[in-house]
Amino acid sequence: MVPIAELVEPDRVHRSVYTDQAIFDREIASIFERVWVYCGHESQVRNPGDYHTLHIGRQPMIMVRALDGAIRVLYNRCPHRGVQLCANRSGNTGSAFVCSYHAWSFHLDGRIRGIPLPHGYDGTRLTPENPDCSMKSAARVDRYRGFVFASLAAEGESLLEFLGDARIAFDDMCDRSPVGEVEVVPVCHRVMQHSNWKFFMENQLDALHPSVTHQSTGVAAARVERAMKASGQTPPLHYHYLSTFASSFDQWDSVQTINFPRGHGILKGYMGLRPKDPDTQEYVAAMYRAYGAAQAEEFLGRSIHHVLVYPYLSVQSPLQQLRCLRPVAPNRTLSEIWHFRLKGVSPAIYRRSLWYFNLVNSPATMVNADDLENWAKAQWGLESDGGEWVSFHRNYGGDTVDHGIVYSNKGTSEAVMRNQFEAWKRYIGARPGPRESSAAA
Numbered sequence: 001m002v003p004i005a006e007l008v009e010p011d012r013v014h015r016s017v018y019t020d021q022a023i024f025d026r027e028i029a030s031i032f033e034r035v036w037v038y039c040g041h042e043s044q045v046r047n048p049g050d051y052h053t054l055h056i057g058r059q060p061m062i063m064v065r066a067l068d069g070a071i072r073v074l075y076n077r078c079p080h081r082g083v084q085l086c087a088n089r090s091g092n093t094g095s096a097f098v099c100s101y102h103a104w105s106f107h108l109d110g111r112i113r114g115i116p117l118p119h120g121y122d123g124t125r126l127t128p129e130n131p132d133c134s135m136k137s138a139a140r141v142d143r144y145r146g147f148v149f150a151s152l153a154a155e156g157e158s159l160l161e162f163l164g165d166a167r168i169a170f171d172d173m174c175d176r177s178p179v180g181e182v183e184v185v186p187v188c189h190r191v192m193q194h195s196n197w198k199f200f201m202e203n204q205l206d207a208l209h210p211s212v213t214h215q216s217t218g219v220a221a222a223r224v225e226r227a228m229k230a231s232g233q234t235p236p237l238h239y240h241y242l243s244t245f246a247s248s249f250d251q252w253d254s255v256q257t258i259n260f261p262r263g264h265g266i267l268k269g270y271m272g273l274r275p276k277d278p279d280t281q282e283y284v285a286a287m288y289r290a291y292g293a294a295q296a297e298e299f300l301g302r303s304i305h306h307v308l309v310y311p312y313l314s315v316q317s318p319l320q321q322l323r324c325l326r327p328v329a330p331n332r333t334l335s336e337i338w339h340f341r342l343k344g345v346s347p348a349i350y351r352r353s354l355w356y357f358n359l360v361n362s363p364a365t366m367v368n369a370d371d372l373e374n375w376a377k378a379q380w381g382l383e384s385d386g387g388e389w390v391s392f393h394r395n396y397g398g399d400t401v402d403h404g405i406v407y408s409n410k411g412t413s414e415a416v417m418r419n420q421f422e423a424w425k426r427y428i429g430a431r432p433g434p435r436e437s438s439a440a441a
């Protein structure tokens with residue numbers, strides 16, 4: 001195979017990084033099964049025995065609340081002959097996991113609890129003290145503001161080091177609650193994308209595509225908004241969610257991206273989310289009471305649309321949305337679309353962000369469907385012999401680098417993709433290039 005370092009150039013990448021099985025296998029081993037991976041929110045497992053299953057890379061895992069209140073992340077595999085211990089997506093397993101095959105049972109922290117007819121093992125090397133007798137744990141588990149992550153690598157950077165500046169995703173989400181917390185909405189949309197995971201991550205901060213890809217939706221919503229205003233009505237905020245997609249290229253070009261080390265990034269805010277209706281005023285007043293005016297304004301005034309935690313999370317913190325990728329194959333990516341409820345706010349404020357969940361992010365929307373179609377067509381295009389390279393030349397050399405952070409001087413700069421591939425090269429073991437700079441610090 002061509003050395004990976006030669007597949008990723010500063011301004012273009014070879015198509016095989018989206019299509020090649022061997023490269024995908026290396027991504028799983030070097031990235032997804034090593035970095036801190038999002039497992040879920042602590043509110044998904046409130047009580048002892050509550051569990052939620054997920055994949056980290058190719059590994060089936062169980063996030064479970066143990067009897068001592070700690071959250072554990074265990075491999076979903078019986079130590080006896082390998083049967084998965086939890087077959088459901090989520091539930092409560094009581095005070096133990098019990099295997100459906102031969103009834104070995106395990107404490108909620110994974111330790112062996114009991115084996116039927118245990119004398120059958122007398123004299124063998126399978127003793128209860130043998131770690132092979134217990135469920136295996138993820139090497140490391142940690143939480144940030146209620147969001148649970150695990151790493152299958154015993155060593156490496158801490159969760160906070162991994163998140164870096166992208167931790168603002170979780171701060172911004174929680175800080176918008178008067179009590180500083182969110183809880184999961186227990187309905188998750190799941191979409192199997194027929195495309196490589198990288199298309200999604202690139203697309204999230206791609207400000208060049210919305211006014212093309214989502215034009216018909218945006219224009220139609222804007223038409224309704226105008227008609228309502230003309231007849232003296234105030235259009236609900238959810239029309240604004242859609243009509244902003246049809247903003248002009250110039251408007252999109254003014255929305256800056258900030259690109260951090262490790263591929264993380266921010267698309268700054270472009271939607272007005274502070275209408276003057278009574279529900280919003282009541283909410284702002286509650287924030288003032290909780291934090292004081294200055295702090296509340298800082299929390300409510302952050303300019304964020306998306307925060308990316310590379311290589312698998314897209315967090316829309318102002319509207320409490322989180323999308324998580326679980327790559328399955330070079331051309332298959334499972335995406336989980338989660339929504340969170342701000343604690344301590346009125347149902348009206350909750351409904352407002354629920355509208356965004358259903359209107360923009362759910363698989364049934366007019367918005368997400370257009371993105372999904374593009375990514376599938378991109379996959380098919382790159383699987384063809386119609387060309388070898390993918391272009392990321394837009395605004396190349398025109399971005400600003402300051403202390404390792406790349407600021408796009410143009411919102412539509414492909415700095416986002418160039419930055420993600422710098423991180424990708426590092427993870428995959430290829431030597432990264434120097435960060436391009438027009439004003440290097």
Ligand code: FES
Nearest residue numbers: 078080081099102
């Ligand atoms: S495979 Fe689980 S008890 Fe036998």
Ligand SMILES: [Fe+2]
Nearest residue numbers: 209210213371
């Ligand atoms: Fe889109």
